[in-house]
Amino acid sequence: MTERVAILISGSGSNMVSLVQSMTGDHPARPVLVLANSETAGGLAKARALGVETAVVDHRRFAGDRAAFEDALHARLTKSGPDILCLAGFMRILTEGFTRCWDGRMLNIHPSLLPKYRGLNTHARAIEAGDGEAGCTVHEVTAALDDGPILGQARVPVRPGDTPDELAARVLVQEHALYPAVLRRFSAGDRTPVFLP
Ligand code: GRF
Secondary structure (H helix, E strand, O other): EEEEEEEEOOOOOOHHHHHHHOOOOOEEEEEEEEEOOOOOOOOHHHHHHOOOEEEEOOOHHHOOOHHHHHHHHHHHHHOOOOOOEOOOOOOOOHHHHHHHHOOEEEEEEEEEOOOOOOOOOOOHHHHHOOOOOOEEEEEEOOOOOOOOOEEEEEEEEOOOOOOHHHHHHHHHHHHHHHHHHHHHHHHHHOOOEEEOO
16 A cells, blocks of 8 residues: 655755655655645645646644644645655754644654754754764654654764854765665565664
8 A cells, every 4th residue: 555645844955855765666655745835845846747636735824823823734635535644854943732633643844853843943053962873863743852663773973163054064965865765664564663774
């Protein structure tokens, strides 16, 4: 059975592109929707160019009413009938009501070696702490921010004199390898974590 995947983005969507491009051939899943919370998300045009249906549910329309925003999100997602949701640079915090609906079916990629550095500015915090390595994590989404069972991690060295942008670029290369590898395994019903390299 082919798993149907919806990908949620807020920005440039480079992880979304790597996920979409991976779902071909004998991959157990296919992309059915790319959804953004803003019309300005650069990834929307990339998704259309890849032939994937897109949608926008603009959180600003709901003027701080998080539950109403999530109801609209849920309604639009349900229309495309996804089995799996992938958050890929989706910059809205989701409440427990929403995460419970998609429990065990929603993944996120976070640019740190969780449980270190939940939240924002992960690369600056890793450099500031003097860490010798950094990386990224794919995890199941639960109500707690950047928490939930870890499905995969990839590590990169932190080099002397690295700026947060330089480190972010090195981590992003690994994100593009890790997220597709995890999604393939997850779509096949296997939740054994993937560790790269
Ligand atoms: C990535 O670093 C991801 O880990 C973080 O947001 C960034 C999104 O980048 N959650 P992109 O939109 O996939 O290019």
